[in-house]
Amino acid sequence: MQFSRRRFLNQVGAAGGSAAVYQMALAMGLMSGDAKAAGSFDGATPGAGLVPTLNRDKGERRSVVLLGGGLSSLMSAYELERAGYDCTILEAGHRLGGRNLTLRSGDLVDEMGNQQRCEFDDDPNMYLNAGAARIPVHHHYLVSYCRALGVRLETFTNVNYNAWVHDSNAFGGKPVRFRQYLTDARGFIAELSAKAINAADLDAEFSTEDLERILAFIKSYGDLDPNLIYKGSNRAGYQQPGVLSPTAGMLEHGHLQEPLDFREILKTDFWSYQMYFGDGEDQAAPLLQPVGGMDKIVQAFVANIKSPKLIHAQVKSIRLKEDGVSVVYQHEGKHKEIQADYALNCIPKHLLVGIDNNFPTEYTTALRAIGRGKMFKIGIQMKERFWEKENIYGGISWTNQNIEQIWYPPHNVHGRKGVLLGAYTWDQSNAEFFARMSPEQRFAEALRQGSNLHPDYAKYAETAVSVPWHRMNHMMGCTASWTPETRKLYFTYLQTPLNDRHFMMGDQISYHPGWQEGAFSSAHHSLTELGKRVSAELGGAA
Amino acid sequence: MGLQSHSFGRRVRWLTCWMLISIPAASLAENDYSLVPDAFVYCTTCHGVELKGNVSVDAPRLNGMEGWYLRNQMLAFKNGHRGTHPEDLIGMEMQPQAAALSQEQIEDAVAFATALPVRAHTIERTVSGDAARGESLYATCSACHGAEGEGNKLLNAPALAGQSDWYLVRQLDKYRSGARGYDPADTFGQQMKAATAVLTKDEDVQDVVAYINTFEVN
Numbered sequence: 001m002q003f004s005r006r007r008f009l010n011q012v013g014a015a016g017g018s019a020a021v022y023q024m025a026l027a028m029g030l031m032s033g034d035a036k037a038a039g040s041f042d043g044a045t046p047g048a049g050l051v052p053t054l055n056r057d058k059g060e061r062r063s064v065v066l067l068g069g070g071l072s073s074l075m076s077a078y079e080l081e082r083a084g085y086d087c088t089i090l091e092a093g094h095r096l097g098g099r100n101l102t103l104r105s106g107d108l109v110d111e112m113g114n115q116q117r118c119e120f121d122d123d124p125n126m127y128l129n130a131g132a133a134r135i136p137v138h139h140h141y142l143v144s145y146c147r148a149l150g151v152r153l154e155t156f157t158n159v160n161y162n163a164w165v166h167d168s169n170a171f172g173g174k175p176v177r178f179r180q181y182l183t184d185a186r187g188f189i190a191e192l193s194a195k196a197i198n199a200a201d202l203d204a205e206f207s208t209e210d211l212e213r214i215l216a217f218i219k220s221y222g223d224l225d226p227n228l229i230y231k232g233s234n235r236a237g238y239q240q241p242g243v244l245s246p247t248a249g250m251l252e253h254g255h256l257q258e259p260l261d262f263r264e265i266l267k268t269d270f271w272s273y274q275m276y277f278g279d280g281e282d283q284a285a286p287l288l289q290p291v292g293g294m295d296k297i298v299q300a301f302v303a304n305i306k307s308p309k310l311i312h313a314q315v316k317s318i319r320l321k322e323d324g325v326s327v328v329y330q331h332e333g334k335h336k337e338i339q340a341d342y343a344l345n346c347i348p349k350h351l352l353v354g355i356d357n358n359f360p361t362e363y364t365t366a367l368r369a370i371g372r373g374k375m376f377k378i379g380i381q382m383k384e385r386f387w388e389k390e391n392i393y394g395g396i397s398w399t400n401q402n403i404e405q406i407w408y409p410p411h412n413v414h415g416r417k418g419v420l421l422g423a424y425t426w427d428q429s430n431a432e433f434f435a436r437m438s439p440e441q442r443f444a445e446a447l448r449q450g451s452n453l454h455p456d457y458a459k460y461a462e463t464a465v466s467v468p469w470h471r472m473n474h475m476m477g478c479t480a481s482w483t484p485e486t487r488k489l490y491f492t493y494l495q496t497p498l499n500d501r502h503f504m505m506g507d508q509i510s511y512h513p514g515w516q517e518g519a520f521s522s523a524h525h526s527l528t529e530l531g532k533r534v535s536a537e538l539g540g541a542a
Numbered sequence: 543m544g545l546q547s548h549s550f551g552r553r554v555r556w557l558t559c560w561m562l563i564s565i566p567a568a569s570l571a572e573n574d575y576s577l578v579p580d581a582f583v584y585c586t587t588c589h590g591v592e593l594k595g596n597v598s599v600d601a602p603r604l605n606g607m608e609g610w611y612l613r614n615q616m617l618a619f620k621n622g623h624r625g626t627h628p629e630d631l632i633g634m635e636m637q638p639q640a641a642a643l644s645q646e647q648i649e650d651a652v653a654f655a656t657a658l659p660v661r662a663h664t665i666e667r668t669v670s671g672d673a674a675r676g677e678s679l680y681a682t683c684s685a686c687h688g689a690e691g692e693g694n695k696l697l698n699a700p701a702l703a704g705q706s707d708w709y710l711v712r713q714l715d716k717y718r719s720g721a722r723g724y725d726p727a728d729t730f731g732q733q734m735k736a737a738t739a740v741l742t743k744d745e746d747v748q749d750v751v752a753y754i755n756t757f758e759v760n
Contacts, residue, residue: 112584113638314583316575316591328575335575350598354590368598436634474587476599
């Protein structure tokens with residue numbers, strides 16, 4: 001039976017909802033998800049459908065004040081300026097870009113009570129993406145702006161089958177290769193499933209042919225032997241000589257590794273999410289990173305925005321008026337006041353409530369209801385890329401210690417030195433564990449823990465820079481923490497422009513806080529809403 | 543002594559600087575605020591505009607707080623009498639900030655904070671307890687902190703009226719659990735820890751703070 005494309009899409013929609021239709025339509029080339037497909041690529045426009053509709057005001061120019069210099073503000077200023085609006089960006093800190101932060105030689109780390117200078121070698125390859133660090137290719141706005149603004153991208157390796165899985169409670173505290181852990185875990189589960197299938201009476205559900213194919217599926221899924229027993233797999237790597245051995249193994253038959261004891265696998269927590277982490281919506285291959293550091297994105301926006309972009313400009317008061325917004329801020333030793341038609345605001349919601357305002361009580365209640373996440377990163381300059389000698393090129397090793405993760409730089413392969421990420425904590429208590437230490441203590445502790453994965457780890461370490469996001473000046477938090485309850489109560493409310501004049505935005509006002517795409521999506525929403533209001537004021541004359 | 547007179551000189555320079563800049567400014571709105579010296583932007587990041595406090599980052603109101611008490615507490619943080627107990631995660635956020643300041647910078651910070659005009663209209667009352675019940679519990683407190691929560695410098699007891707009420711609750715809880723007043727060298731903290739023995743239940747804390755909320759702030 002011949003399916004029409006429309007019918008096919010309808011069926012996809014029935015199964016997966018409208019998002020599935022959209023994704024499928026993009027894949028079939030029916031919609032313009034990127035600039036080229038839309039035929040509108042002019043080197044500076046991301047593409048139809050991605051740029052919000054902003055009516056050009058033919059008479060007096062409208063003004064917008066952008067509070068906070070994060071990515072949502074930069075994108076908004078870029079688009080508004082091109083549509084003929086007067087923009088001013090006010091950023092309290094010493095730099096633009098928010099949590100898109102790349103640290104290089106000499107950079108200031110403005111941590112409360114622990115200001116540091118980055119002492120990496122002055123070399124374009126020696127950097128730490130201390131905030132945002134990966135770009136999923138389906139993050140349309142982000143990728144499209146990179147394309148439009150000429151930000152070169154390269155492959156980022158997230159999952160590495162050769163990286164280590166370490167758990168102090170299992171395998172005698174010795175790390176095992178991810179490939180071995182994964183393959184042996186699957187082998188065991190497949191063997192168990194095969195036994196269950198053979199034992200169960202599934203006649204009512206499956207035909208004999210179905211059952212045969214299910215068993216074949218399980219056998220190949222777990223790499224079971226003809227008797228449906230798991231006895232090891234080359235996917236897990238060989239004993240010497242062979243894959244991952246110190247000698248080349250192509251000239252003789254390798255010996256399979258003894259499968260790991262499944263009871264040891266069970267002792268780890270790795271299977272609870274890290275094992276399939278790389279299947280995640282925003283984590284699955286392929287991923288990208290800008291060549292030379294994530295802040296190339298910030299630099300590209302900054303180079304293309306002519307409007308004033310003030311740093312060290314701390315906002316004191318935001319007052320909504322009938323016909324606009326009044327903002328008082330301190331800059332260069334003076335107080336100044338801006339009257340603007342609109343305010344787009346990406347100041348972290350937990351700091352915004354410390355600023356004078358005339359918001360209604362429920363708005364403040366909503367802002368206060370969203371928690372501030374705590375995350376910690378430490379970048380360590382290593383004088384040799386020792387991990388490459390362990391067959392590790394990019395990717396992540398995982399451990400149950402406070403450091404949680406070690407990331408190996410995917411770029412500058414076989415270079416002399418490298419900056420690796422020596423800790424990246426998602427558990428709040430681990431962020432607090434490191435935050436309470438001095439930078440020197442953090443460095444020492446990260447080395448101590450990393451040595452449980454890599455012998456001689458500390459021997460290679462030269463200098464480190466650490467970033468507890470909940471202790472950074474003008475940030476005091478990382479990813480916004482929403483609960484299902486607060487989402488239900490406040491998300492739409494905070495997304496709605498207050499008085500038609502004040503627009504909360506940023507990754508904090510998205511379903512993907514902590515992702516740059518969340519910031520761009522939120523900015524897009526705000527600009528669209530702003531565009532609607534301008535259109536309404538112009539009475540359809542535009 | 544030399545240090546102190548030097549810092550006093552600096553303070554005077556700042557104060558003069560503020561007057562020169564803020565008096566001629568035309569706009570009313572601009573005059574509503576005090577210029578923050580670069581070194582103390584950190585204070586207002588967390589403690590809010592004019593140090594009015596910010597519950598979202600657990601930073602209490604400092605506006606209107608006595609200079610001597612601010613100094614005592616900055617020193618307590620610096621010396622590790624506060625914010626080093628493993629259960630006091632919030633105190634730990636302030637501790638390294640104070641530890642990074644020299645004695646002179648602490649004096650400057652105190653001068654900055656106490657020079658801000660008191661803005662009683664920004665005091666928020668968030669605690670709901672039984673104020674009538676709290677009144678009887680407060681009898682113990684009043685000996686040092688005064689019948690109207692006005693404080694008593696001679697006894698090193700700060701004013702309670704006008705402090706962030708959620709902060710008072712948290713501090714009383716910390717004294718009760720031993721996360722504050724834990725250091726034998728912290729004489730005043732240990733006194734206060736002992737005094738909180740009268741608050742035997744969580745609701746006692748809510749009630750006594752609800753009563754403190756009834757005090758007038760001038």
